[in-house]
Amino acid sequence: MALEMRILKRDEWDVWFDHLELAFGGVAEVRESRELFRSLTEPDRSLGVWDGGDCVGSASAFSFRLSVPGGALVPAAGVTMVGVAPTHRRRGVLTSLMRRQLDDVRAGGEPLAVLTASDPAIYGRFGYGTAAYAMSVDIDTTRVRLSVPPGTDGVRLRLVDPEKALADCERVYAALVAGRPGMLARRPGWERQAVLDPEAQRDGASPLKCVVAEDADGEVVGYARYRVRPDWEQTGSDGKVQVGEVDALDPAAYAALWRYLFEIDLTWHVRAFMRPVDDPLFHLVSDVRRVRVRQRDALHVRLVDLPAALEARAYGAPLDVVLEVEDALCPWNAGRWRLTAGAGGSAQCTRTEDPADLELSVRELGSAYLGGITLTSLAAAGRVRELRPGALREASRAFTGDVAPWLPHGF
Template sequence: MTLDLRVLRASEYDSWHEALELAFGGVGGGVGDSELLRDLAEIDRAIGVWDGDECVGTTGAYSFRLTVPGGAQVPTAGVTRVSVAATHRRRGVLTSMMRRQLDDVRSLGEPLAVLTASEPAIYGRYGYGVASYALSAEIDTSRVHIRIPGGVDGEGDDIRLRRVRADDPDVREACEALYAADVAKRPGMPARRPGWERLPVVGTGAARDGLSALQCVLAERDGEVVGFTLFHNRPEWDVSGPKGTIELRDLHAADPVAYAVLWRFLFGIDLTSALRVRSRPVDDAFRYLVSDFRRCEPRVRDDLYLRPVEVAPALEARTYRTPVDVVLEVTDTFCPWNEGRWRLSGDAKGATCARTADAPDLVLSVNELSAVYLGGTPLAALGRAGRVRETRAGALEAASVAFGSDVAPWLPHGF
């Protein structure tokens, strides 16, 4: 039977979502999670592939604005909910959806597309590259402690910690303001549209899976909220006594002292001896506050995948750490409109990018361009791996410095 690829109709949402859940093992995320997904879904950006009455392929996109080096928030397609039924693998279903989706993204004028990958090997063939990494840690808080910046007795004493309800509207407003302030500073963070402020707290009001209900603690100075943390407690006991684990869900602060005070609070919660951290920036400040990073058992993994949908607008949307004037020869078999030679000229104030007939300085595929775009992967490292070819001496090192970012890119939550 011929497969039918089409934009989702609102009446088909339940069947489409059930196909997605089945492809991911058949276990849903809970009632609250499902309700939020439905509310946030952009039905006109969702695509389904149908075999008769059965949905056998799904993908969708959110209309994001993503922070890039230099601080601009660039229109971006947040690709999401990608699946193919196990019965329909190796029939071109995923490729057909990716083709249609990127064509649609281009028509909407979004220079970037991003996603998180359940299986990293899949998306390279569609031009995506790993643009940011995430740091996880299993911290032995019985043997590791936090240093407050400044090293002065009493530092942080002007900060009051207050436990509040995470779902209180006033609390969420204050927390969102701190999140938004960080969005402006760090590449890779999406500016949250209305409704997304529910994401950190949805489905966490009741204890489950051995975890406490979501807890929220604010850090306040002179009555102003200067930080917050969201976390769960996983209580546990053995014959020696308590050995509970704190599972960090979120933490933002307006200044280094407030940030350190919140971390110190998490380290010192009674009846616990471990802090589990997931998906933090690889340059997270806690790394430089702990007394023993080795006992934090750090682990880094790939996180945000990105691809320029339109090379010139994407490269012009960000700034560059040092002046750069380089001709890039780009191959992009999946989006052939990006192929060819591009002269990129820019600095910390802005950039221009246009087609050129000049000889290339660097030869690379769109995958490499994707990986270095947010400044988290050095272009020179890809050159040492043989993935970027330098044809003008010195061009690789100069471009690598220019593409870099003093702040590591970070995706703070999935989508």
């Protein structure tokens, strides 16, 4: 029987999501998570591949706006819920889904597609480049202290119900988005993801807690969400603080929140996940060697409308370069493009017949797009070729940003 690909019907969601759970190992999502995914799914952006009455393939997208260098919020398709049934692998199902999805993204006028990869080896062949990394940290707070900036002692901290503090925390988050590439302007409903707290997923830790930082006027200027996992050894307590988020609008509030997390009674470790690779925390700790760090890929970026994407971001130095771009999956991007930009100003990207200065694929452009991965490092790996002497250095300087791109949460 021939396979059929079609847009998801609302009454097919449960069958479609059951397939996705099977594709990811067969462990059912807890009820709270499943209901949140149901509410956030955009059916008209969701594809299913059907073999008779069985769903055997899926892909969806969320309608996001992504912060890029310069602070613009660019429409981006948040690719998600991609899976193929184990019975239907190696039959072109995934490739068909990716091709159809990119066509739909282009038709919808979104210059970018972005994703977090369950297996990062998969998506490079579809033109996605790793554009942002994230860190996890494990800190022994018996051996590490914080050196805090002036004003920290004047920050008021208050424990609040995570649900009741949602609006204040969301306002702080929204104020930070334009300042760091890779962050998502959250649509209504997405704030619920951060406060999901099913008991089945706590693994012995406490219910979710939230502490807010307030300025002298009582305005919330920062927050941290965390859990405490009590533990005991023969020598005494050995509790862990599991940090979900720490966001703040100024250095004093940021330091006050971390100091609070470091000093929770009966705990001796602070563990945090999904932190930016240039986290200011590294400049607050007394001994960086006692901070165990692990880095992993976080956000993968794909240019769908190449000229629109390159014109949407700002550049850190004047630039005039001709790019020879390879893009087999989106042939409208392939060929030669002249990119010109003033330092921090507007850019233009147009077709040209002039000789190329740099040769690369759309995957490398995706990696460099948010300013955290340099073109020079990609060239050192053999993935960018310099055709005009000096062009690589000029382009790499212009593409590189002041702060590391960061995706604070998955989707």
